[in-house]
Amino acid sequence: MKWKNRDAAKANWLMGMCFISEGAIPFMIEDPKRIMGSAVAGGATAGAIVGILKIAINAPHGGIFVSPLTNSLLFDSASAQKAMGVVGFILAVIAGTFVMALILGFWRMADIKKGKLALSGTNGVKESLETKIAKFADNPAKQDALKARLEKYNAYEADLVVRQAAYQELVVQRESQKAAKKAMK
Numbered sequence: 001m002k003w004k005n006r007d008a009a010k011a012n013w014l015m016g017m018c019f020i021s022e023g024a025i026p027f028m029i030e031d032p033k034r035i036m037g038s039a040v041a042g043g044a045t046a047g048a049i050v051g052i053l054k055i056a057i058n059a060p061h062g063g064i065f066v067s068p069l070t071n072s073l074l075f076d077s078a079s080a081q082k083a084m085g086v087v088g089f090i091l092a093v094i095a096g097t098f099v100m101a102l103i104l105g106f107w108r109m110a111d112i113k114k115g116k117l118a119l120s121g122t123n124g125v126k127e128s129l130e131t132k133i134a135k136f137a138d139n140p141a142k143q144d145a146l147k148a149r150l151e152k153y154n155a156y157e158a159d160l161v162v163r164q165a166a167y168q169e170l171v172v173q174r175e176s177q178k179a180a181k182k183a184m185k
Contacts, residue, residue: 019063034107042100046092053088064093112160115167125153 012023028035049055054073059066070085111117129150136142 017064019061034104034111038100038104038107041103042096042098045099046096049088049092049095053084053092055085055088055092057085057089064090113163115160115163115165118164126150126157129153
């Protein structure tokens with residue numbers, strides 16, 4: 001599943017640059033709470049920058065490709081308006097993207113560590129380490145270091161499985177308590 005998402009993300013860069021948001025639908029369906037929350041924060045950041053710099057655009061749509069049509073109404077001269085419009089537009093897009101990615105990354109990592117979010121795969125970490133271990137067969141020192149990293153990752157993954165099981169148990173307990181309360185009413 002994760003590899004499918006990575007392939008979809010590669011195609012979505014171009015769609016996103018054109019401000020075509022349909023490419024985000026599969027990601028939104030998979031994790032609506034975190035994606036929506038972080039996207040709102042990123043969009044608010046971009047919108048705040050656009051508002052502060054008084055960025056205006058003459059095209060209703062087109063994404064990054066219409067950035068040359070932007071103006072900043074903060075300045076009097078036409079050349080300053082044009083230059084700061086383009087710079088402000090690109091700054092807003094980059095800042096909004098960074099804020100969304102930062103929030104989503106920290107939120108997901110926190111939920112993974114608590115066991116609320118299950119890992120659906122290793123994202124290639126384990127496979128990459130195993131490939132490197134095989135590649136450095138003639139270098140025992142490098143191979144030992146990589147094996148230590150692989151053992152550490154395996155321990156981390158095993159700890160996550162324990163945390164996820166504990167969290168699932170907590171969810172079941174909460175649901176049974178809610179059902180018991182409803183039965184008492």
